[in-house]
Amino acid sequence: MTDVYLLSGFLGSGKTSLLVNLIQHIREQGLKPAVLMNEFGAISIDSDTVGDSKDVPLKELLNGCICCTGSEKTEAQLQGLLEEYEVDVILIETTGAAHPVEALDAVYSPLFADRLDVKGIVTVADAKRWIERHTMSPQIRALFMEQIKHAHLLVLNKTDLLTESQLATVSMELANFNENAPIIQTSNAQVSFAYIEETLQKLQHLPTKPIISGKNLPLSSKLIVLEKPVQKEHFEQWVKALPDTVYRMKGYVPVEGASHPFLFQYAYGMVNWLPEYVKMDPSLVVIGEGIKDLEYVYPSSKQS
Structure with missing residues (x-):
């Protein structure tokens, strides 16, 4: 079985920083990581950064959301990773416009259900953006909140931009909003893979059906x-x-x-x-x- 971790979070929250950090930690454990990245635009930028990690297999989904038009492509790319490489862990970074539950649903394919062990959704939450979430348009704020609501583990990132009082308030509000997800406070998305691995092992229930659609977002x-x-x-x-x-x-x-x-x-x-x-x-x-x-x-x- 190949372990799969889905990295979610709004645009600019720090998902790619987390991804690069986790790749390093996984390799230090003697494991072989692979990456599936979902880019929103027609050219690849973030994946160029990840490409600096030598010998890490990388597949990309361009010009579409993994949870909307990209389901079949997601299957094909995952199939490619499994067939072409020997990997222990697959990290999937979704675009910031993806609803996490739908993205998770796209990964569950009968083609390789017996080969993937989906560990859960790790959502990177921008601490400052949470404070100012009321300035977003209603639809975008709803997506931002849904990404946090359906996380199995919350990485509260950019905490260095907040005062101690603000950080305490944000942490409490997030804990009340998503009562089941452990929260780790980070700067530059620095968190060990071992912590994520151990934390998600303790959680038993994963959502398997999409709840809302991200297709009509104005992004x-x-x-x-x-x-x-x-x-x-x-x-x-x-x-x-x-x-x-x-x-x-x-x-x-x-x-x-x-x-x-x-x-x-x-x-x-x-x-x-x-x-x-x-x-x-x-x-x-x-x-x-x-x-x-x-x-x-x-x-x-x-x-x-």
Whole structure:
């Protein structure tokens, strides 16, 4: 039997950070991990980060939600991992737009029911976003709450951004909202695989049927191709001026004076630039609501 852990959580909560940490811990235990990643856009960004982990088999689902249009693809990719590699643990990271119970349901396939031992849903909850959840649109807030409600283990992440009083309040509210899920407080999603493994072994009941559908959520993704290098300061000003309905941006941004594009990530008002040492296509995936007409406008020559 191959153990399966499903990593859930809203956009930008820290799922990929958790995934990378767990891969390292699993390998330190002498086990062989594999990864199935669900990307919302048409290009892969997070999986490039995971790809830095050598010898870890990786399958991807692009341009669709694992729990909606991607069920058949999910089966095919899992089948591929099982047939092509010798693995002990499969980590499935869903897109931030996935309802966790539906995603879990997509994993239960008669094709390999006797080969997978689904351990449960580990949901990464953004501590600061929980405090400000009332600023979300009703549909998105409902998804955010459902992801937390159906977790078997809650990773309360980004606790370093809260005061002690705020952290105590958030922890208490989450414990009342999901009475069955143990909570671990983290920064940068640092939690050991051994803890997750032992905690989920104590839990007996897993949901097996989807409760609500994520198909009609107003979330969408858009690919922006950057045709020339940007001025870093101007680009960050553009990002800061975006509406709150832009939840996540991930991509490779060419910057004036740099030989290679930077890996750029944005989540919940915070930006992160990481240098790249190989040539990457300059494109940016934006995830949010009402982003159809969103474009980056270069400054005029006078502004330059």
